Amino acid sequence: MQTALSVMDFLDRAESVYGDRIGLIDEPTQPAESWGSLTYRRMAELARAQAAGLDRLGVGRGERVAIVSHNSARLMTSFYGVSGFGRVLVPVNFRLRAEEVAYIVEQSGASLLLVDPELDEALAGVPCARRYVLGAASDAELYDFTTAPVEHRIDENDTATINFTSGTTARPKGVQLTHRNNWLNATLMALHFGASDRDVYLHTLPMFHANGWGMPFGLTGLGAQHIVLRKVDGAEILRRVERHGVTFLCGAPAVVASVLDAAAEWDGPVPGRDRVRMIVAGAPPPSSVIQRVEDELGWEFLQIYGLTETSPVVTVNRSRAEWDDLPPAERAEKLVRAGAPALGTRLRVDEQGEVLVRSNTVLTGYWERPDETAAALKDGWFHTGDGGSLEDGYLTISDRKKDVIITGGENVSSIEVEDVLYGHPAVAEVAVIGVPDRKWGETVKALVVLKPGRSAEAADLIAHCKARMAGYKAPTSVEFRESLPRTSTGKLQKFRLREPYWAGHSRGVN
Template sequence: MRKPLLTTDFLDRARRHYADEEAVLAVDGTRYTYAELGDRADRFSAALQDRGIEKGDRVAVLDPNTHYHLEAAYGAMQVGAVHTPLNYRLTPDDFAYMLSDAGVDAIYADAEYAANVEAVREEVPTDVFLTNDADAVDGDWESFDGALEDADPAAYERPEMDEDDVITINYTSGTTGDPKGVCRTHRAETLHAYLITVHQEITDDDVYLWTLPMFHVNGWGHIYAITGMGARHICTRGVDVADAFDRIRTEDVSYFCAAPTVLNMLGDHHADHGGATTGENPVRVATAGAAPPEATIRTVEEEFGWELKHVYGATETGPLVTTSDAKRHYDLDSDDRFAVKKTQGIGYLGTDVRVVDEDGDDVAPDGETIGEVVVRGNQVMDRYWEKPEATEQAFSERLDGYYHMGDLAVVDEDGFI
């Protein structure tokens, strides 16, 4: 049997089995059940269709980690529109480029950041502008909540969708040129969410703290995995370490993601202020980016009592493609675990991760010979938005059919990157 893999299945499952359970703790303290979250997403779907949004149209979301982001994302995807999250730290010129490049048809922007879109309004190809606080934004912006109140949640029509349809466009950082729109399909997003559910050990009783930006590759897939499992979202407006510790204690947070820099910020804050580092639940934290130094891992695991999972990837790959959480390769009570946890690790299930030389041949697994990391997996992007030459180069430069990460690495005798 073949059942299409659709991103809409995650919220559908949650409200079918967890309708009366808490889904989201909003920044303002409002708590929403999965039935309520689903109703608000349905209303946004209806509001989008009332404004002419159709399958394949792009809906941009400029928002920190609030419930509005979740509602806008699912509301857009339910009508087959392409969820296009944007980095709220960027400039008006950045937004003008990305919104025009994607050809967006509607924009939801948090009131704190909407001015940066308003500044380039005439350069943006849409006349649908929504925000959470229209009174706080100069220009002609509609109220998101007002649009939901006026919408009939039963009125929207969900179109036929195929798992190979593009459903998200995530823009790269643009460090070597203009940002590129990474096109990801229902299938890629779904399988990536399945993978992180397994490797990050996500369950329905998890309490997930949003410190990782939702805009960053859809929060590493957690807008799907946490929702689909029926776990709780604890929303924030970014990283505030004092608030993070408070939420961990008072909301019994069990899981979150944090770059090594954020882990260091948490360590510095705790060294200065002390206090409990957990609530009722044990805590695990995923980190990615630069390899965390041993001192950081010691702080997280020995002082905080958390379990650290080091992962690796890129916007184009889902993002996550490897993990160093391979417990049979180290003694949990020995310092030998640090040497393993500092590596990028081994490939996720169903993911082919290799390090190759200039001829596309695998480097020797000696921990010394350097090559480029290349990846093949179901979570890898479909293409760059309207950039066929860049797509071709990304998948064929050294080894045909593999996405080329642009990162140099070595491989040890156990296959760890």
């Protein structure tokens, strides 16, 4: 017998087995009225009511529903109320500017746009057939508790979510992830990191980011409790770890840094010692930071490597029995690697040093981009664009072959930033690169050649970018050059530009 895998399986099980358990505690302080504490039975009722509301609005099977929201119960429930009933959820980065959101809404063909109240004014000009601001007022329109939703038949290869990633082009690409992709990713994450119904998970990771790495699915199916955190703050993370008995959280290296900084100022023992495990991805922090997590916080450090295109898990790195007696510094050196392939994942490194992946979590394609899909999935392997090496079954990422900068866990297309800078009247040439940064892992740096007779200050160019794109994408520093190195065919040699900044680093990523 074979039954189709559906993201709804996770909430169905939670309702059946853990219906009376508090499954989700919403962010108490938010512009939309908080939903407070929800049992898993109530979560399932809300998901069905949302699906019935979409029926009433005429949003049919396969239609896209875009949502731009900070972490919230409404966003998490939408993974089920939208995707679980045959539509496609498009979770959008809430840090993007209106023009960027408008492109995603148009590109995905979304017929319904849901917007966080904090973003209402900024996104007022984003066109969509239907638009609602999340909150108590719109709940009456979006949730129908009077009728049962239409039960659309779901094939496990149907697209469940479209997650837009900056990639290497100036325009973001829509990553199509199926029910099967999301289901297997969520199950692998739960399996490799030992999740159970005793876990309390703190949502420090944005849920829009690769669907919260699958945690809204896998931990729900196991009956763990979700604690929603709207905005990352190190001290607030520690307070909630203490208040709710948190055992599990995920985040980029910048989140690790914020917690370590807060712990240094914490009055009394740091909460969660010998209880909390933290999964880190986006870019590996230095081994010294890993050691600080284990020594100063007493938390277990774990790492994954992945991409939005892989749902995201590719490799996992968790301390193993053979490392128990190693000195802390030596164990940290082993944990700094990207990790070993997740169950069912095949890896190889080609002749050019690029990491290739074959897995059930790999995307079906980029939305309405057949040429880029074919290039990414050439010869039956997903081409990550990252350089790396395999030794003793463990992957180490050494360089980023694509023009992507990962700052604070967020992808920034260097091409996109360059395109904006070229719009400044004083800029003749520009190269945008990632340089090491203690807090963010990498930060955006612009190397600029000015037009003859023109002048500009670094602050002018940074302000120019911030006015036209999300703030995290803007350069944090600008350096003026007389010229930029190019090949005989005119191609910019970014590796030469990066070299001085990465001198002393064992890898070209941080």
